Amino acid sequence: MRYFRICGEDRDHLAVQEGDLAYDLTTANESIGSFRDLAAAASITGDPIDAVTDRLLDRAPTVGRAALEDARRPLDPDEVWAAGVTYEISEQAREAESGMPEMYLNVYEGDRPEIFFKATAERTVGPGAAIGVREDSEWDVPEPELAMVLYRGEVVGFTIGNDVSSRSIEGENALYLPQAKVYDRCCAVGPAVVSAATVDDPHDLEMSMTITRDDETLYDESTSTGEMVRTCEELASYYTCHNAVPELAVLLTGTSLVPSEEFTLREGDLVAIDIDGIGRLKNPVVTV
Template structure:
């Protein structure tokens, strides 16, 4: 199933979509208002989130298909982390922006992956909201990524992520990575959380990105997560080593769709990122 969150006048609702059917799980159990609530019950019972949701369907209100057409952020994770240089094309892009090929090639081939802190809840936006580009940067790009939703250290689902980055700041010096990655509206996730059973093999998914500007396509590209050099399980294992994570965390797994060097995001652009078996995340762009 795919899980969506929406706000109403009476409070938040957790919706589950199975095929073309949409169920309001909160009507079946008022205490289940978010994916966090669902994951907490699943962890307690030591079962998957789909099994818990399945037990609620008979008592859940059946909604129209368009009930998930305007969702809110599906998970409000205390921390968002990201992995870098997990695709070879990402390694090439980092080398081009920095002029230091040996550093990023070492990251790509090394046993230990690059994992860095990306965002707090206040710096993360959801579907339909604008991601930010820094006012002191002249080269900014979206980075479409498969996001892993981690509850108490275990993978419980997948989402779509946009790891917006200031490539010129990052390229000036590798130690500037935090400023290139962490700032207001630097990250978006959504539109839903897809269960592991719904996603299937996370390393066999088509991923595409389209950027619209002034009503025209400014960039489009696609790839497959089969090019991901490290499995989500391996990345999560490094994230959790000697690192006491909060209850709910999102880990972005890296990008391999990189716009050309002459491209930079502008205020007013629209970014659509689609991942097979998960969904499409759409965001505008604003300067921060």
């Protein structure tokens, strides 16, 4: 099942798409106003989130496709974290930007993955909203990623993430990574959260990204999450290990779609990321 946040008359509602139909879960039960509410209910009952949804469908009114197309950010994560250097091409790109290339090779081949803080909800945007590039950066790129959604440390779903990054700042000094990664509008998620039970194998999903500027396509490539050197389970275990994780979090799993070194994002660009079964996350670019 795919979960969306849609605009209601008085507040945002949680909707679920099953097949060709979509249903308003909040109208069926006003206590289920968000994906967080649904995950909390499932945690209390000990049921999968889709099982809780199934019990609401009989009294949930249907919603039109237009409501889903205008969906907002599907959830408000307390924290967004990310994993780095999980694909070979990402390791090569980080080597190219850095004066210490062996550092990234050691992470790619090492036992311990790179896990770093990325954003809060206030720094994160949803579909259609603008992602940001820093005004003090000269080289900026989108990083399309499969994202895990965790409730109290347990993976309950997947979405699409865009880990927008300043390569020039990170490349100048590895200790500048937080400034290269964490800033206003540095992350996008959406358009929906797909329940973990719906995704047969998160390591076998086609992912693609296009970047357009003034109606000209500058980048159009695809890959598979099967190229990831780490598993989702491994990344989640390192994120939760010895860490006081928040109630609702998103963990980005790394990117394998990297534009050439000559490319940098500019204000007005449009970035579209597609992942099988999840949908399309599309965002314009602004300078922040």
